Amino acid sequence: MVKLTPELIQQSMQYINPVRDRELDLRGYKIPAIENLGATLDQFDTLDFSDNDIRKLDNFPLLKRIKTLFFNNNRIVRIADGLENCIPNLETLMLTGNQLQELCDIQPLFGLKKLTTLCLLQNPVSAKAHYRQYIIFKMPNLKLLDFKKIKMKEREEVNEFFKSPRGKEIAKDITKKAKAISHGSNNVDRPLMSNEERAKIKEAISNATSLEEVQRLSKLLQAGQIPGDNRHQNGNGTTEEMEEEED
Helix, strand or coil: CCCCCHHHHCCEEEECCCCCCCCECCCCCCCCCCHHHHHHHEEEEEEEECCCCCEEECCCCCCCCCCCEEEECCCCCCECCHHHHCCCCCCECCCCCCCCHHHHHCCCCCCCCCEEECCCCCCHHHHCCCCHHHHHHHHCCEECCCCCCHHHHHHHHHHHHHCCCCHHHHHHHHHHHHHHHHHCCCCCCCCCCHHHHHHHHHHHHHHHCCCCHHHHHHHHHHCCCCCCCCHEEECCCCCHHHHHHHH
16 A cells, blocks of 8 residues: 655656646555645646545545546545535546445536546446436536447436436435435445544554554544444454455
């Protein structure tokens, strides 16, 4: 696991890609979290974060130049609100092979008004009922979803469906779930950690009796989880997500 430091950003490969955009290659470092992107000085059109261990799409500084982001094959379970304020000119977002579960989990993407290409293949959410229709309905500027072009006829049919009583009910239910997550009443993720909770993990790290325990607790800290939090434990008292990462 490698932290995304200013030094790593400066040392990583930079080049002009085939579509003549300036790209920064951050693939395959097992980076756990997005940080220190201010060190790019907003000099890139494309950032490639494929094949890392990122769990949350968040913590972007203001990057007006960014047009394309690759996050294929990470562990993303949560997308932060307000991305449109940080990456307002994003046109392409590739999220193939992540762990986004529900339609409400992708709601924060709807603020990205310039997004025209989106891929969510190999996420559990892509198998949900009304997945494609709902995204088309909520993203009127989107042109390509999962490598399939959105035709005018399809968009008209989708808009008609969501004007119906059944469509309105589905949209309302998804929005309600999204609000529940943002208010912390959903157990999928913990958006923020208090200073008290962070101190609890640091204390547990200092009292750890083995390197394995230190590493496990450090992962908890990075994931925004607290030791002893039953919501993240299985019946054996061990953390399910940590077992998944250590497989």
